[in-house]
Amino acid sequence: MLNRIASFHNYQSVQNDLRRQEAKIHHNQAQLASGKKLMQASDDPLATHYIQNIGQQKEQLRQYMDAIVLTRNRLEHHEVIISNAEQYADEAKRTVMETINGALSPEDRLAKKREMEEIANNFLNLVNVQDESGNYIFAGTKPKNQPFFRDRDGNVEYAGDDYQRKMKISTSLEMPINDPGSKLFMEIDNPFGDYEPQYDLKGASELLLERATNIDPDDNATYKVTFVDMPNNKYGYQIERNGSVVAADEFDPKEGIQYEGLNVHIKGQINRGDEITLEPRKTYSIFDTFKDAMEYTTGSVSDISNTAKLHQITEEFHAAFIHLNKARTDVGARLNTLDIQEQQHEDFNMTLAKSKSNFEDLDYAEAVIEFNENSRALQASQQAFGKTKDLTLFNYI
Numbered sequence: 001m002l003n004r005i006a007s008f009h010n011y012q013s014v015q016n017d018l019r020r021q022e023a024k025i026h027h028n029q030a031q032l033a034s035g036k037k038l039m040q041a042s043d044d045p046l047a048t049h050y051i052q053n054i055g056q057q058k059e060q061l062r063q064y065m066d067a068i069v070l071t072r073n074r075l076e077h078h079e080v081i082i083s084n085a086e087q088y089a090d091e092a093k094r095t096v097m098e099t100i101n102g103a104l105s106p107e108d109r110l111a112k113k114r115e116m117e118e119i120a121n122n123f124l125n126l127v128n129v130q131d132e133s134g135n136y137i138f139a140g141t142k143p144k145n146q147p148f149f150r151d152r153d154g155n156v157e158y159a160g161d162d163y164q165r166k167m168k169i170s171t172s173l174e175m176p177i178n179d180p181g182s183k184l185f186m187e188i189d190n191p192f193g194d195y196e197p198q199y200d201l202k203g204a205s206e207l208l209l210e211r212a213t214n215i216d217p218d219d220n221a222t223y224k225v226t227f228v229d230m231p232n233n234k235y236g237y238q239i240e241r242n243g244s245v246v247a248a249d250e251f252d253p254k255e256g257i258q259y260e261g262l263n264v265h266i267k268g269q270i271n272r273g274d275e276i277t278l279e280p281r282k283t284y285s286i287f288d289t290f291k292d293a294m295e296y297t298t299g300s301v302s303d304i305s306n307t308a309k310l311h312q313i314t315e316e317f318h319a320a321f322i323h324l325n326k327a328r329t330d331v332g333a334r335l336n337t338l339d340i341q342e343q344q345h346e347d348f349n350m351t352l353a354k355s356k357s358n359f360e361d362l363d364y365a366e367a368v369i370e371f372n373e374n375s376r377a378l379q380a381s382q383q384a385f386g387k388t389k390d391l392t393l394f395n396y397i
Helices: 002-034 045-099 106-127 181-185 286-296 304-360 364-388
Strands: 148-150 156-158 166-168 174-176 195-200 208-214 223-229 235-241 244-250 257-259 262-267 275-280
Touching: 045 106, 045 166, 045 181, 045 286, 045 304, 106 148, 106 181, 106 286, 156 286, 174 304, 181 304, 195 208, 195 304, 208 275, 208 304, 223 262, 235 257, 262 275, 286 304
Parallel strands: none
Antiparallel strands: 148 156, 166 174, 195 275, 208 262, 223 235, 223 275, 235 244, 257 262
16 A cells, blocks of 8 residues: 555656646747747746836836927927018018108008008917917917907907926926917017107107116106207207106217116217107017007108107017027927937837846747757656656566
């Protein structure tokens, strides 16, 4: 009885060993067929954990790459619209410059006004443009609201906000995909400094404001400068602050006009009685400039003050052109950042792929050697089992 039990256990042990060898062979065959070293998590739990982390990182990279593609499409469209706005600003400037020409008849000036109206309408339609999703580009973070409206008086109002929509393109970087219309078109730096000039010129005056600044940020007063004759054949000036005379002195073209924090520089020929009223204004809206252009374009050629105002309008359109050009340059810089970030993601993705390959991909030479060794071991076990399975004491009785 004891001999029968020992023989059974010996037989079972050899059979289990054969099954283990066959399992190794099947595992090697599966590895060679798939090209993968890891067939299941139990093969190498630590490597499996790293591969899972790599997979999560690759999925996050894919999302960032998709975000970069979307952001690039939005910014390229954004850049085209700003470029078109630049062209309208430049076209408006050239149209106003043509109206300064004294050879134009009243009919010609009226035609220029209609041309200016057409440019202004096209500009308004342009800045109310929508993207492929129906979002208004220049509405800030209120993309479903039309940003610009013109009222009955011809004034354009803004219905968006002053913020940018952003897209996350990496773990630490969010890229603005638009610019608020208020910043682009309604908060342009005043080319004349801190004030807007209003002219009341006499005779054949060519007086124009060059720049007026005030170092006191809390001074919101309106100033009026009046030029007078002096006994020494020079000009003097008188300054009024909110309607009250506060200073008078001889005019020195080199020094300009100064009163406390106010500093005024002018250009052109002065006539006695010329007046410039300076109204506080640090920024302006290009829509107001369009409105002024349509108003002053049809003014009389003999009205010197009207002509001076047209010169002011050309400067404002030029400043708007520069302002939009800077905005377009900023969009170009964002596109360049996208290209750099995309390349970094691609490089990191290759690094992840290499790391995953080191953990997961099969070394065929090593796998073939292991397969051959396991095959020989199985064959040897089978041969040994075949010779020993029939051994029994009855053969020797």
